[in-house]
Structures are given as C-alpha cells and as structure tokens.
Amino acid sequence: MTFQVGDKVIYPNHGLGIVERIEEKTILGTTCGFFHLRIVANDTTVLVPVANIDGVGLRKAISDEEVDRLFTQLSDGKIDNHQNWKGRFKDNSDKMRTGSIYDMADVLKSLTFLSKSKSLSFREKRMLDRAKELIISEITDVMRQKREEVESQVDRALERCFVVKARNIARATARAKTAKTTAVKAMAAAAAAPRRPAARAS
Numbered sequence: 001m002t003f004q005v006g007d008k009v010i011y012p013n014h015g016l017g018i019v020e021r022i023e024e025k026t027i028l029g030t031t032c033g034f035f036h037l038r039i040v041a042n043d044t045t046v047l048v049p050v051a052n053i054d055g056v057g058l059r060k061a062i063s064d065e066e067v068d069r070l071f072t073q074l075s076d077g078k079i080d081n082h083q084n085w086k087g088r089f090k091d092n093s094d095k096m097r098t099g100s101i102y103d104m105a106d107v108l109k110s111l112t113f114l115s116k117s118k119s120l121s122f123r124e125k126r127m128l129d130r131a132k133e134l135i136i137s138e139i140t141d142v143m144r145q146k147r148e149e150v151e152s153q154v155d156r157a158l159e160r161c162f163v164v165k166a167r168n169i170a171r172a173t174a175r176a177k178t179a180k181t182t183a184v185k186a187m188a189a190a191a192a193a194p195r196r197p198a199a200r201a202s
Contacts, residue, residue, distance in 0.1 A: 003035060003053075008061040008141065011048070012099030015134050016040045016061060016141055022050070041137060057099030066101075067139055073105050074157035077164025079113050080106065085121070092127060101138060107131045112158055113165070 003009055007019045017037035024033050033050035035058075048058055062070065082088035092111065095103035111120065111128040120128060132154070140150045 002050075003058075003060070009037065010059050010061055010099055010101070010134075010138060011037060011039065011046065012057040012097060013130070013134075014039050014041075014046065015137050017046070020045070040141070041133075057097065059099055061138055061142055062101055064142060067142055070101060070105060070135075070139070071153065071157050073102060074109065074154065075160040075164070077161050077168055079109050079161065079165055081110050081114055089124065089127075092124075096127065096131065101135060104131045104135055108135060108154075109158065109161055113162060116162070 003019050003022075005019050005021055009017050009019060011017050017039045019035050020038050021036045022033060023036065024031050026032075034047045035050060035053070037046050037048060038044070039046060048056060080091075082091060088110075092107045095107050107127065108131040111124055111131070114120065115125075115128065136147060136150050136154055139145075139154070140147050143150065
C-alpha cells in the first residue's frame with residue numbers, strides 16, 4: 001500500500017496521523033524513503049520507512065461505511081474471554097499490535113465486559129483505555145463528529161453487546177436445563193416401564 005501527502009493514516013498504538021511529506025534520506029550509505037507523519041493526538045512527528053509500512057501495520061483510516069461495520073461488531077454480543085490472565089493478555093496485546101480497528105474493538109469488548117465483574121490489572125486497564133481512545137479518535141475524525149457524541153455511541157454499542165450476550169447465555173442455560181430434564185424423564189420412564197418376563201427355553 002502506498003500513501004500520498006495529506007492521507008489520513010493509522011499508526012498502531014499511536015493513533016491517527018497525517019502524511020505531511022515524503023522524502024528520501026541517506027543513512028549509513030543507504031538511501032531510503034520515509035513518510036513524515038504528524039500524530040494528531042499529541043502533534044508530534046514520526047518518520048516511518050516506506051519499505052516498512054506493512055511491518056509496522058500502517059494503514060489508511062477507515063471509511064464512513066466501515067464505521068457502520070465497526071458499530072455492528074461492537075454490539076454483536078460476541079465476546080472472547082480467556083480465564084487465564086497470561087493467555088488473555090497475550091491475545092489482546094497481539095490484537096493491539098495489528099493496528100486493525102476491528103481487532104481493537106474485540107479488545108475493547110472483552111476488557112470492558114471483564115471489568116464489570118472484576119478489577120483489571122494496571123496493564124489491562126491501560127490497554128482498555130488505549131483501545132477505547134484509538135477507536136473513538138478515529139471515528140471522530142472519519143465522521144467529523146464531536147468526541148463526546150462518538151464516545152456516547154461507543155458506550156451504547158457496548159451496552160447492547162452485553163445485553164445480547166446475557167440473553168444468549170440465558171437461552172443456552174435454558175436449553176441445557178430443558179435437555180437435562182428431558183433426559184431425566186426418559187430415564188425415569190424407562191425405569192418404571194414393566195419388564196417382560198424372559199422367555200423359557202422349551
């Protein structure tokens with residue numbers, strides 16, 4: 001993927017950036033192209049080698065249509081949670097490094113859901129805050145809305161997600177209970193049924 005001056009891009013774990021210029025630099029005898037990015041959140045400038053954009057996960061900001069897809073994902077009730085802290089932290093860290101806003105949405109859902117039942121560790125709390133900040137800042141820019149409005153939309157989507165998950169858990173529990181009751185009744189009926197006497201050999 002190539003970018004042009006003025007493109008809005010996402011730099012994983014840094015957030016939204018704008019390509020301000022592209023230039024070549026010679027370092028230790030090797031000439032390389034670099035993108036100069038201005039990171040919107042803190043107005044700093046970072047240089048990303050043109051040859052390494054895939055390696056660092058640099059991508060274009062999402063479109064208006066992709067924002068709709070993102071909100072659908074945020075409210076779909078699908079939440080993956082490892083009970084094991086190390087496994088959970090590793091999976092979420094890997095997702096944050098991809099730079100994909102959809103991976104960050106998974107992290108946001110799982111950690112927000114987990115935070116409702118237990119206290120998060122400092123590292124997970126920081127990851128949760130980071131995922132939410134990156135998602136809100138990107139949507140705010142794409143949709144050209146106020147940050148407060150976008151944050152409210154994200155919070156409402158998460159609440160819908162948890163309602164759907166709770167409903168799915170309740171249905172699964174009810175189905176399991178019904179299946180168990182049916183099995184018990186079948187066993188009781190089989191035990192109560194009169195047994196035929198064994199045929200005598202002539």
